Amino acid sequence: MIKELLTGNRIGETVKVNGWARTFRNNQFIALNDGSTINNIQLVIDFNEYDDKTLKRINPGTAISATGELVESLGKGQKVEIKVNKLVILGDSDPEKYPLQPKKHSLEFLREIAHLRFRTNTFGAIFRVRNSLSFAIHKFFNDRGFVYMHTPIITASDAEGAGEMFKVTTLNLNDVPKTEDGQVDYKQDFFEKATNLTVSGQLEAELGAMAFSKVYTFGPTFRAENSNTSRHLAEFWMIEPEIAFADIVDDMNLAEELLKYTIKYTLEHNMEDLEFLEQRLLQEEKQKPQNQRSEMALIEKLNFILDNDFERLTYTEAIEVLMRSKQNKKKKFKYVIEGWGADLQSEHERYLVEKHFKKPVILTDYPKDIKAFYMKMNEDGKTVRAMDILFPGIGEIVGGSQREEKLDILLDRMNEMDVPADEMQWYLDTRRFGSAEHAGFGLGFERLVLFVTGMSNIRDVIPFPRYPGSAKF
């Protein structure tokens, strides 16, 4: 791979490389990239040995295989280069039709050609970082004795209330079978009942945690919400650990440790990509007015996360901070906080994270009315042991809670929130047989990738984004 050759350890050896040409300068110099690193290796050819026809075939995007001696570069821009003695053109790239030029393209344009955008420096860097983060997550959990659990993609439960679901069916949509009272007759469907794509693996993960003690899921999740924002996808990847014999504090510690570990991992393994992304972000922010630019450069920001404890406070304390804030007193918020019980809008979260504490914030103990049924009730009877981690520029990156382990309280909560208990006996069995304190959270993978890469649209950190009106590729 080019990454290895660029270290220069094999100078003097005859080497073979395969890759795609980025540029061809002076009829002599091919910048070749194979995706192993953001850097290109320079191939030097003697144009006298090739006819014009062959030279014309070397264009941006052309697939090339080359053999030659790895030597110290005679030019200034690179340490090593390959003096080519055998060049094979594997696949042509018609320059009149190939959309990628050696120039800056807009992210919006590249999104329209998502099948080719991996070949750019920016997206190469993003997806190498994404890969590292993904691996780091598995390594983190594996090193700590967690069992990686595959929860179902197709589910019949609509219990979590995490959002609108995509229906899964093999019924003929042009001739849907109906029951006598005019409802869709799912008895005739593939699973003989209504099914959906999962919105969360949490409930199943809880089942696993009550046997393996520590489990995590890492898989795709689907939400059919009509969300048109730079932070939401209809198909995204989520990490959901679930730990038994653990409370909300253990849960927070685990989440903070995981986030720091994965960020540290990319700093150790993807520095060149991060440096490139940092420069990209710097260039992008030059277009913005001074007060909208980030205070820290990308890598500094990532190190800052590692070096500082996340600020932990309760919802009630957060409300007090917000009520005391100038913004609230001067009614600068669009939604002025009137008192306890208000749902926090993203402007409030952003104030806490970006203006007040200036670091990641973990908010805990939310009012029970604005949270899900399975969260453990506090002694006050008003709040639940929920925790959200808020990141600068991203907002909510983690949402979790200690789960209600007491069957009677859980049943009461389900009743209050109209969750059909009779369909969830399998879930309630965890509380009937050997119930124990447990907790878990969901980490939105793409939001983590967004944060680490410094990108601003979540559609740019997943290879083929799905969002309302768009399922191309």
Add this chain to the structure above:
RNA sequence: GCCUCCAUAGCUCAGUUGGUUAGAGCGGCGGACUGUUAAUCCGUAGGUCCAAGGUUCAAGUCCUUGUGGAGGCGCCA
């Protein structure tokens, strides 16, 4: 779903209070050069001004609707 902004060459953009033949850079094509670094230099082609309708003597420019994109809000991860 709601609010705001945008749509001109393959890409990135300019185009004045509505006025004659719509421009530039990059990219393409032809050529020169040959240790270049998004190479450079000379030449050249390239447009349904998003679509439909309207106002006007006259529309890239104004109005209406639609489509696509961006940002913000809500829902959340």
